[in-house]
Amino acid sequence: MAPAAPSGEKQGLFARIALGFTGWAEKWFPDSFIFAAVALVIVAAAAMANGAGPMAVSKQFGVGFWSIIPFTMQMAFVAITGYVVASSPPAARLIEKLAAVPTTGRGAVGFVALISILASMLNWGLSLVFGSLLVKALAGRKELRMDYRAAAAAAYLGLGATWALGLSSSAAQLHANPTSLPPALFKMVGVIPFTETIFLWQSIAMFVILLFISVAIAWASAPVGSKAVTAQDMKIDVDLKTAALPPRERPGEWLEYSPLLTVIIIALSLGWMIDEFTSKSWITAISGLNTYNLVFLMLGFVLHWRPRAFLNAVAKAVPTTTGVLIQFPIYGSITAIMVSAKGFGGLSLSDQIAHFFVAISTHDTFPVVMGLYSAILGLFIPSGGGKWLLEAPYVMQAAIELKVHLGWTVNVYNAAEALPNLINPFWMLPLLGILSLKARDIVGYTFLQLVLHMPVVLFMLWFFALTLEYRPPFFP
Structure with missing residues (x-):
């Protein structure tokens, strides 16, 4: 916990509100798994209230539970590979130079x-881990007198502001890979390639604007001089030295410490990558989630060089995937129940919610309505891919009925979904663990980002939607 603010420092209104909110959230918010389980119960009850029989709902629970296992593992590997690359010795040297x-x-x-x-x-x-380690390296430069809390909040901005507009966007990756989509959702919207989501010029423009705003707010809100609370003030160890590999103790460990297998495996992967990226456009190649993960996994392998070092990094990364592994199957069940458990008039729960969205929206207002809804829901379901599986059936159906560009609908979700991450402690956990902080230490700064991002993001979602024309679903 941070020490008392130095003499003369007074918390601003936004910081006081945010600190109060986080204190309440840390006391009363249950684990995110509870939110997923409660959502399942609510959806099942709503489907039965809509006229679906209990057995029909139970059947779809079982059908959907394992329906997105490939996507579940793919998203787990996104977390693992990012951690492995960011914690490698070459990354440590790069961090030292950047610091x-x-x-x-x-x-x-x-x-x-x-x-x-x-x-x-x-x-x-990669953003979370690399940013955290950079903060520790900078905190070691005592002459800077950098506010450790503000820097930690800044390191979180990649996840809290822009991650879903990048290559690891859960929603964009999901729609670009038909084998990852739940069958019912694929039948509705088909395939939406990266060229229609994160590589739209509108998406790139939104990223650039958010980059500028986020950096400006982080700079302007950072305390300076005597008001800055440093890592040393907080008695936090910022030594970045990592323990060297212990010497091998038995002959059977030779291959674990030798780079021989690394060289062979990397050579095999390079041959595959050359074929993959020369036989199709790079956009098509990198939009395959399996390709994306394998490239990052091999990069982590070569950066750690020795199999034992690589395996140690993977072991440290695996705990970050717990929420994904246990929650995503539940989201698969929710999706199946919403889409396939038919009720009154042959309409599913997804149909009914989609009709509601259509009733309260127009082609022009839909992006704002959907953006607000996704942002609010994200406070309670902090999972980009999992929450999209819950929302996508009725949101995409409404977008089709209102003739809203389907790729931009995915981007509306991407930009809006990131907003609640700024104050929800769930995704902060890896960063907070590395930096030895509590959520309450940084949320005053991230809450300020949220307050200033919200109107800008909603405006961009509306404005850029006006520049795009509807395209019907594409089925390869």
């Missing part, structure tokens, strides 16, 4: 925000 760039504490906070957001375009796990 020498800033010349002031406030500049260091803005710099962390910039690096975190740029890294989030490649991989959200």
